[in-house]
Amino acid sequence: MTRRHDSSLLALSDFFRKAFALSLLAVFLPQHPVLAQGLEFVKAHYTKHEYRIPMRDGNRLFTAVYVPKDDSQKHPILFTRTPYAVKPYGVDQSKSDLGPSPIFAKANYIFVYQDVRGRYMSEGVFVNMRPEKDGSSAVDESTDTYDTIDWLVKNVEGNNGKVGMYGISYPGFYTAAGLIDAHPALKAASPQAPVTDWFVGDDWHHNGAFLLTHCFNFMAAFGHPRPEPVKKHGEKFDHGTPDGYDFFMKLGPLANIDKEIFKGDVAFWNDIMAHGTYDSWWNARNIRPHLKDVKPAVMTVGGWFDAENLFGALECYKSIEKSTQGANNTLVMGPWFHGGWSRGDGERLGHVTFDSKTSEFYREHIEFPFFEYHLKGKGPANGDIPEAYVFQTGTNRWRKLDAWPPKNAKPKTIFLGDNGTLGFKAAAGTDAFDEYTSDPSHPVPFLPGTENTMVIEYMVGDQRHASRRPDVLTYKTPAMESDTTIAGPIKVTLNVSTDGTDADWVVKVIDVYPDDYPDPTPNPSGVHMGGFQQLVRGDVMRGKFRKSFDTPEPFKPGEPTEVNFTLQDTYHTFRTGHKMMVQVQSSWFPLIDRNPQTFVDIYQAKPEDFKKATHRVYRSSEKASRLEVLVEP
DSSP: OOOOOOOOOOOOOSGGGOOOTTHHHHTTSOOOTTTOOOHHHHHHHEEEEEEEEEOTTSOEEEEEEEEESOOSSOEEEEEEEESSOOOSOSTTOOOSSOSSSHHHHTTOOEEEEEEOTTSTTOOSOOOTTOOOOOSSOSOOHHHHHHHHHHHHHHHSTTEEEEEEEEEESHHHHHHHHHTTTOOTTEEEEEEESOOOOTTTTSTTEETTEEOHHHHHHHHHHHSSOOOSOOSOOOOOOOOSSSOHHHHHHHHOSTHHHIIIIITTOOHHHHHHHHOOSSOHHHHTTOOGGGOOSOOSEEEEEEETTOTTTHHHHHHHHHHHHHHSTTOOEEEEEESOSTTGGGSSOOSEETTEEOSSOHHHHHIIIIIHHHHHHHHHOOSSGGGGOOSEEEEEBTTTEEEEESSSSOTTOEEEEEEEOGGGBEESSOOSSSSOEEEEEEOTTSOOBSSSSOOSSOOGGGGGOBOHHHHTOTTEEEEEOOOOSSOEEEEEEEEEEEEEEESSSOOEEEEEEEEEOOTTOOOOSSOTTOOOOTTOEEEEEEEEEEGGGSSOSSSOOOOOTTOOEEEEEEEEEEEEEEOTTOEEEEEEESOOBTTSOOOOSSSSOGGGOOGGGOOOEEEEEEOSSSSOOEEEEEEEO
16 A cells, blocks of 8 residues: 655745755864954963874874963863864964863863874874774874873973863764773863764764765865875865755765765775675774773763764763763753854754753853863862753753653653554554655655755754655654653664665654744744644664674565664653654665665665665554654653
8 A cells, every 4th residue: 555645835945055064174163253262362361382292102293282371370281182183383373262162261271282193283194983902003092192191291381180171073082082091180071972983873874874975075075195294184075066966866876986086085985885884894993882981070962963973972971871880971962963062052953943042051051160170179069060961852941860861751652553643552453554665766855955965954954845755654643732752762663575675764753843833033044834844853774784783684575574773862842732753764865875775785886786666664563663762751
């Protein structure tokens, strides 16, 4: 049987005009002018020094140090390590803003910035997500951090012997690495959106599916070799068109990217293409097993709408919580895009508003007190920050919790039902199903617009463009009779079959606004909020990895098969009068690369491997497709 899909409001615009190309890089560009201290302030209050700090293997890492001119007391060190340059270079040239936020520069910290091994002005060879040393190497990011801190506390005048670390995204990974066998002087660390695992959930892959747009744009600038220490490196790629859907469709199979664009010059791209399963190469780049016996206080920070490292923030917190009994381990999650807590006010994302300046609140009331307490002994214990300081979307309020997920949240199962319904009981019968045909030559777009980057707003984007496609199954509840809050991970069980031998399974959880929901005043985008379908959480499972990421397995055509995976945590309230919607589809382009729907190495797939396939999603009592959520009373 073929599903008939409900039509939706079609009033869409080009609101998604803001690209977030190379956002791992962009988050470390100077902050918004209203946030920066200003160059005059920095020069008036700080003296800059530059050092080449020797590591245990003899390589020297370029390090910029800003010391307060106020020498009336000793100051703690705030340290960040980055692959994105500590520019400007030269002792007579200073940053226009220092620290995680302007509050810190006015509080007299010593700020330290370091080019990691093999990047920009540091010596050595750069290795992406350098594995923890395994006997084949005497150094890793943990030893480089230890050696640097040891040098700093012994050689930088005026320090109080206490060090804090922070960093967002890739620098978040380096902060997390600093927690491993940490130097005794490292008292507090804040990994923020840290990269943890590039195959399972961060940046380049989600459940084995390749994030095409993001990885291509990043590697097109970041991935080219650095022949020698340089002060400038990497240029933004020119697509030649604003239409990313068309650009990547014309490129064809993934193998064409190196052949036609990179031409062998981006080594890590070719490494990715050579490791299409979760093999030892990827496993070595998973930092999670090494986050154990953690001594410093940790405050992991992430955004509920971070398109890049939502997984990393949650997994960093969970790994430390699981492995280190009694750890001072805190999770902070706000309604932010990647790095949004460090710049801007955090009052809105795309069309969705949060009713307060959430980023400003975080910087003043969460981040600053944490470091003040652990590095200066000021303020209440741990900065009065609870185990979990999380923002609840929908109701738009901060919550202080003693555990994450909340202890009072109870499991509940939501079933895909007859005629596009969504409810708490499985459908009767034994063979009920919905089906659709997925065509790799006409994949479902992840946005209604034509962006050639992974725009930050897609994580709360309107899904009405997908609801009206025949290759998207849509299920929804009646209007909520009371507020319903889901908290934590969302476990997905799909009972499916296909007449192909592979398929992607994309599941999206959506908040459908009431038809009479008011438009903002003014409404410059022209998008009507009545009936708005806000993405709350969505993710993909590459079907061949349904049993194992290291041993892919084809589907047997026509044979029902269970596919299980987990959507990342959320904390969202579906308000009274709203509806919950679930969409199921098999493409999400060009956010996710196209699955040929034949069992092949997708990185080496040929044009003839890409074929239409008809997929069935079963919803009977015996083969129920469902979501398991935690619901707060």
